[in-house]
Each structure stands twice: as structure tokens, then as C-alpha cells.
Amino acid sequence: VADDGYRLWLKYDRIQDAGLRKDYQKAAGFIASSGSSPILTTAATELQQGLEGLLGQKPPLVAPGSKTKGGILLSVDATANVSAGRTLGKDGYHIGRKNGSLVITGTTDAGVLYGVFALLRQLQTRQPLQNIDLTSSPKIQYRLLNHWDNPNGTVERGYAGSSIWKWYELPEHLDPRYQDYARANASIGINGVVINNVNASARYLTPEYIEKVAALAGVMRPYGIRVYMSVLWAAPKVIGGLSTSDPLDPKVKQWWTDRTNEIYRAIPDFGGFLVKANSEGEPGPQDYGRDHADGANMLADALGQHDGLVMWRAFVYKANSNGDRFKEAYQEFKPLDGRFKPKTLVQVKNGPIDFQSREPFHPLFGAMPRTPLVLEVQLTQEYLGFATHMVYLAPMFKETLDADTYAKGQGSTVAKVVDGSVDKHSVSGIAGVANIGSDRNWTGHPMGQANWYAFGRLAWDHTLSAQAIAEEWTRMSLTNEAPAVRTIADVLVKSRDIYVRYTTPLGLHHIMGQSIHYGPEPWLASSARPDWTSVYYHKADAAGLGFDRTAKGSNALGLYRPEVQQLWNDPQTCPPDYLLWFHHVGWNQQLSTGRTLWNELCTRYYTGVDSVTWMQQQWAAVQPQVDPELHADVTSRLQTQHKEALWWRDACVLYFQTHAKQPIPAPFAPPT
Ligand code: GCU
Numbered sequence: 001v002a003d004d005g006y007r008l009w010l011k012y013d014r015i016q017d018a019g020l021r022k023d024y025q026k027a028a029g030f031i032a033s034s035g036s037s038p039i040l041t042t043a044a045t046e047l048q049q050g051l052e053g054l055l056g057q058k059p060p061l062v063a064p065g066s067k068t069k070g071g072i073l074l075s076v077d078a079t080a081n082v083s084a085g086r087t088l089g090k091d092g093y094h095i096g097r098k099n100g101s102l103v104i105t106g107t108t109d110a111g112v113l114y115g116v117f118a119l120l121r122q123l124q125t126r127q128p129l130q131n132i133d134l135t136s137s138p139k140i141q142y143r144l145l146n147h148w149d150n151p152n153g154t155v156e157r158g159y160a161g162s163s164i165w166k167w168y169e170l171p172e173h174l175d176p177r178y179q180d181y182a183r184a185n186a187s188i189g190i191n192g193v194v195i196n197n198v199n200a201s202a203r204y205l206t207p208e209y210i211e212k213v214a215a216l217a218g219v220m221r222p223y224g225i226r227v228y229m230s231v232l233w234a235a236p237k238v239i240g241g242l243s244t245s246d247p248l249d250p251k252v253k254q255w256w257t258d259r260t261n262e263i264y265r266a267i268p269d270f271g272g273f274l275v276k277a278n279s280e281g282e283p284g285p286q287d288y289g290r291d292h293a294d295g296a297n298m299l300a301d302a303l304g305q306h307d308g309l310v311m312w313r314a315f316v317y318k319a320n321s322n323g324d325r326f327k328e329a330y331q332e333f334k335p336l337d338g339r340f341k342p343k344t345l346v347q348v349k350n351g352p353i354d355f356q357s358r359e360p361f362h363p364l365f366g367a368m369p370r371t372p373l374v375l376e377v378q379l380t381q382e383y384l385g386f387a388t389h390m391v392y393l394a395p396m397f398k399e400t401l402d403a404d405t406y407a408k409g410q411g412s413t414v415a416k417v418v419d420g421s422v423d424k425h426s427v428s429g430i431a432g433v434a435n436i437g438s439d440r441n442w443t444g445h446p447m448g449q450a451n452w453y454a455f456g457r458l459a460w461d462h463t464l465s466a467q468a469i470a471e472e473w474t475r476m477s478l479t480n481e482a483p484a485v486r487t488i489a490d491v492l493v494k495s496r497d498i499y500v501r502y503t504t505p506l507g508l509h510h511i512m513g514q515s516i517h518y519g520p521e522p523w524l525a526s527s528a529r530p531d532w533t534s535v536y537y538h539k540a541d542a543a544g545l546g547f548d549r550t551a552k553g554s555n556a557l558g559l560y561r562p563e564v565q566q567l568w569n570d571p572q573t574c575p576p577d578y579l580l581w582f583h584h585v586g587w588n589q590q591l592s593t594g595r596t597l598w599n600e601l602c603t604r605y606y607t608g609v610d611s612v613t614w615m616q617q618q619w620a621a622v623q624p625q626v627d628p629e630l631h632a633d634v635t636s637r638l639q640t641q642h643k644e645a646l647w648w649r650d651a652c653v654l655y656f657q658t659h660a661k662q663p664i665p666a667p668f669a670p671p672t
Pocket of ligand 1: 156157199276349354382617
């Protein structure tokens with residue numbers, strides 16, 4: 001089957017190895033399901049279709065109990081416990097063997113669906129089924145994609161075409177793509193979708209749009225996915241005819257309560273609201289002298305008895321701040337800990353600035369024990385080369401998830417803060433800003449699909465390794481030939497570090513082109529606001545480079561626990577990858593790598609570009625194992641990546657040289 005990327009990782013192409021196919025066929029003679037709810041029907045149908053594709057024969061759906069041996073049984077058991085010490089959580093599943101059949105048990109209907117996809121994954125990656133005994137439960141409860149899609153079809157920071165939602169066709173016409181989208185999400189455990197941009201239009205709260213959103217919810221529901229909305233804080237004024245949107249005003253409260261009830265009448269399983277308020281010019285409760293908690297709590301009250309959440313974003317920073325933007329969200333939100341009502345979660349980006357290619361973890365993680373925090377990561381590559389650079393993001397997500405906050409002693413990782421285990425929260429969430437658009441292959445860059453996939457897998461189980469996910473995705477999406485799988489996974493896993501080297505090595509950040517956020521612009525010195533320039537962040541001068549965030553400087557480091565401070569406080573021992581985040585380092589200062597700062601900087605930029613050449617070579621080597629169309633697509637994008645890596649290197653090295661006033665070191669110096 002020619003591969004245009006549309007089928008993502010859900011390729012059910014015939015398994016070529018006849019012996020293996022036979023083994024699988026023996027195990028999959030029929031499917032019997034214990035129920036016929038919409039989600040269980042989805043599960044049985046997906047399994048049947050998947051097996052038909054992979055094995056070339058369609059197992060019949062039979063009544064439960066009519067056959068016992070040699071088939072697959074789907075069953076729901078809310079209290080299923082696999083064995084001592086191996087309990088299943090909500091939406092968890094177990095796949096095992098019983099009386100000569102495979103049994104997929106879920107604690108909920110959705111658990112069965114996830115189990116079905118897990119079983120198909122076993123076949124897609126050619127794993128044996130003989131002694132299968134798989135137990136898995138999601139570690140994080142709410143696993144959401146956030147779409148930054150606008151009503152006019154554009155996508156903020158989207159690089160894969162326009163929005164997949166065709167608002168003008170809804171609610172009557174349902175593009176079949178919505179269902180494929182839901183399948184893909186369900187297959188990796190995503191159970192919620194915020195359908196619109198955080199810079200929200202008020203239109204979504206009108207009857208006209210509620211009806212459209214309800215139609216989408218209808219497509220998502222059989223896949224265990226709930227829809228959510230981003231809301232504009234000023235909506236009561238913009239569409240409600242009120243003179244205020246003060247959260248403490250009774251008319252405003254009533255307006256939100258009425259809107260919420262109206263939404264739930266149309267969408268009984270509506271997920272809730274995402275709010276960007278008093279951030280980057282968006283309206284918010286502070287416009288009325290109220291704070292974020294006042295705003296979030298008012299919406300929680302509006303939700304009342306409905307089973308929905310408020311996710312309130314902590315991505316805030318003030319215009320013309322003279323301090324350090326790094327500290328602002330912490331300063332605004334930390335004092336509010338304990339004030340948020342139970343249905344309210346605070347959504348925090350992985351790092352303190354804005355989705356840079358490497359950031360230290362956000363200091364709010366571990367600092368708000370009384371508030372469940374949603375981790376927000378970005379799948380769309382706003383600062384990581386759009387859809388032209390191959391950058392596999394799982395290593396970056398893992399770097400944040402595995403970072404130790406020391407909030408309750410060693411091992412209080414960001415992952416454990418987010419999954420609720422550190423502070424014993426019963427609600428937990430994670431959000432990925434989607435990289436999905438109308439492009440035939442969904443993500444523009446074919447390898448961008450791996451980031452969507454990896455997000456879902458890590459949201460489900462943050463202990464999985466970036467390497468294992470890369471191999472799994474490669475097997476399902478590109479090839480099952482072991483040497484090629486190894487080569488591709490290796491390139492993927494190294495790609496993010498390579499990107500960092502040729503763009504922002506050693507902890508440099510926010511030196512990209514203004515507004516567009518593409519390409520280098522380290523010389524940018526003036527903009528609408530100081531913290532939208534490059535020089536604000538890199539602070540290059542005759543003496544050296546980097547932002548001093550120690551006690552001598554902005555003391556942003558002081559926001560972290562002493563153990564974390566200790567890690568980053570001393571420029572001699574601070575890992576080079578984080579160095580310029582926290583220190584202004586002399587050009588001639590010797591780093592732990594044995595080179596001076598200037599030489600190390602040049603070395604990273606130059607070897608970073610060389611590594612892109614290496615990526616090109618590795619990709620060329622797997623050509624026989626990969627679909628020709630897809631291979632050629634990635635090859636051409638790698639050419640652009642190489643050209644732009646040179647652009648980044650030369651722009652940055654030459655610019656910083658105007659401060660360092662030193663020659664480019666010998667191995668890299670251009671011929672004179
Ligand atoms: C970034 C991005 C904006 C976006 C914002 C946010 O600043 O450039 O387009 O709106 O993040 O997360 O709210």
C-alpha cells in the first residue's frame with residue numbers, strides 16, 4: 001500500500017511472515033464482546049478491522065459464551081485485579097490467556113478499547129502472543145490535546161495546513177476525518193480534546209457553535225474522548241450584552257452558569273473549560289481587581305454539579321516587566337495555592353519561559369501542593385523548526401517529567417507532581433498543544449507524527465522511555481526490519497539534542513526570529529516589549545554571555561528547592577546544557593568540557609550542523625526499508641534542515657563574535 005502518511009501508526013497492512021501470521025491467526029479465530037455500548041462496539045470493530053488487515057482474514061463477531069477456545073474475549077470488570085500487587089486503575093486493562101483464548105479485560109469500556117489497541121500494537125510490532133500477560137493503567141487521568149484552532153480555519157502556531165475542523169460545514173456534515181482523528185487519539189490513550197485556541201473567540205459560546213461542537217462530540221464519544229472549550233474571559237461583554245466580566249458580579253456568574261447549562265444540554269459529557277486570562281493582552285479577572293483564583297472558582301461554580309473541569313493557565317507575564325520573566329508565573333500563582341476549588345486545575349508549561357528547545361522545569365511544579373497542576377507541552381514545533389526540522393520531542397518531555405523538584409524529598413519528580421502522587425491529588429492532567437492540521441499526513445513533517453504518538457504514550461505512562469516509544473512508533477509507522485528500526489529510532493532519539501546544538505546550545509534561549517519564531521535573530525534589541533527581544537535573554541557583552549539568575553542576578557534560581565539550586569547554582573558544576581540559563585559566563589572561562597565558553601559555543605554550533613549531515617546519511621541508509629514517497633518527503637525536509645542549520649550556526653556565531661571578539665577556533669575556522 002502506497003503510504004501518504006494518512007493512516008498514521010494505525011497501519012494494518014498484511015504481515016508478510018507466513019509463519020507468524022499463522023500463529024496470530026490461531027489466536028484470533030473469533031471475537032466475543034460482553035457488551036454492546038458504543039465504546040465496546042468501537043473496540044470490537046477496530047479489532048476486527050485491524051486483524052483483517054494484518055492477518056488477511058476477518059474474525060467473526062460471535063455471541064459471548066458461544067465459543068471459548070482460540071478467540072479473543074472482550075470484557076468489562078470494574079473490580080478486575082490481575083493478581084496480588086497488580087491492580088488495575090480506572091480505564092486500565094489486562095491482556096492475558098484463559099481457557100485457550102485471549103482475554104482483554106478493562107475496568108471500563110474505555111479500558112477495553114485501550115486494551116484492543118494494545119493487542120493490535122503487539123501484532124503491529126510483531127510480538128509473540130503465547131504467554132501474553134500485559135497490565136496497564138493510565139498514570140494520569142486527563143490526557144488532552146489542546147488545539148490552537150480558530151473559527152476562521154487558521155491554526156495559531158500550526159504548520160500542517162489549516163484546521164481540521166470545518167466549522168462552516170458543521171453540524172450537518174461530518175468530515176470522515178474526524179473519526180480517523182478520534183481513532184488515532186484513542187489508540188494512544190488520549191481522552192480529551194480542547195477544540196479551540198487559548199486566544200479564544202467568544203463565538204464558541206453561542207448557540208450556533210455549541211451545536212457544531214456537539215456534533216464533534218458525537219464523533220469523539222464512541223472513542224472515549226470528551227470535548228472541551230477554551231473560553232474568552234470577556235465573553236459576557238462580547239456576546240452577552242453585559243457591561244462587565246467581573247467574576248464576582250452576580251450577573252456575570254449567572255451568565256456563565258446559563259451558558260454552561262446550555263452546553264451540557266447539548267453535550268452531556270462536555271469536559272470543561274480551558275482559560276488563558278490576563279496573559280499576552282487577553283482579558284481576565286485582574287481587569288476588575290480580582291485574581292486568577294476568583295476567576296477559576298467562578299467558572300467552577302458555573303459548572304456546578306456537571307462533571308467538568310476548569311483548567312486555568314499559568315502562562316502569564318506582564319508587559320514591560322523590569323525583572324525576570326522567568327519568575328512571573330510563580331510570583332502570581334504560588335500565593336494562590338489553596339484558594340482553587342476542587343474542580344479547578346492550574347495548567348503550567350513545561351518551562352518558565354515558553355516552549356524553548358530546552359528549559360529547566362517550571363518552578364511552579366512542586367511549589368503548589370494544594371493545587372493539581374496540569375503539565376502543558378507543545379507538540380507543534382513553534383520554536384523547534386516548524387514542519388521542516390526533524391525533532392523527536394519525547395526526550396524533551398522526559399527531561400521535564402523526570403526532573404526532580406525535591407518538593408517532598410528526593411524522587412518528587414515533575415511526573416509525580418503531575419500524576420498527583422506527590423501531593424495525593426485525585427485529579428491529574430496533562431496537555432499537548434497539537435501539531436495536527438489539514439495536511440494529508442496530519443502533521444506536515446511525516447516524522448512529526450511521532451511526537452503526537454509519543455505524547456499520548458507518555459501521558460498514559462510517563463515511565464516509558466523515549467527510545468522504546470521511538471522504536472514502537474517506527475515499527476508501526478515505517479518498517480519492522482530490525483536494523484532499520486534501530487537506525488531510525490537512533491536518529492529520532494538524538495534529533496532534539498542536535499537541534500539544540502545548532503540553534504541554542506549551552507542554555508541559550510529565545511534568540512529566534514521575532515513574532516514568526518523561526519530562524520535566528522540573536523541581535524534583536526528592540527520590540528514592543530523588552531522580554532520579546534533576544535538581548536534580554538542572552539545578555540551578550542564584552543565580558544561574556546548568559547542570564548545571571550543566581551542570587552547575584554535575578555535570583556530566579558531561588559524559586560527552586562535547595563537541592564535544585566545546588567545543581568545549577570555554581571557555573572563550574574552546572575551542567576553545560578543549562579549553563580547560560582543561570583549564569584553570565586566569561587568568554588574565556590574554562591567549562592567542564594575542557595574548552596573555553598567561546599570555543600565550546602562554536603564547537604556546539606559546528607558539530608550540530610555536522611550532525612544534521614549524519615542524520616541525512618542515516619536516513620539515506622534506510623531507503624530500501626521505507627515507503628519511497630515518504631522517504632523522499634523526509635529527505636527533502638532534511639535538506640532544508642541542513643540549510644537552515646547552517647543559517648542558525650553562521651548567524652549566531654558571527655553575531656556572538658561581535659561581542660567575544662575572538663576568531664572561530666581552528667577546526668571550524670573558515671579558510672582565509
Ligand atoms: C506562545 C505563542 C503564542 C501563544 C502563547 C500561549 O507565546 O507564541 O502564540 O498564544 O504561547 O501559550 O498562550
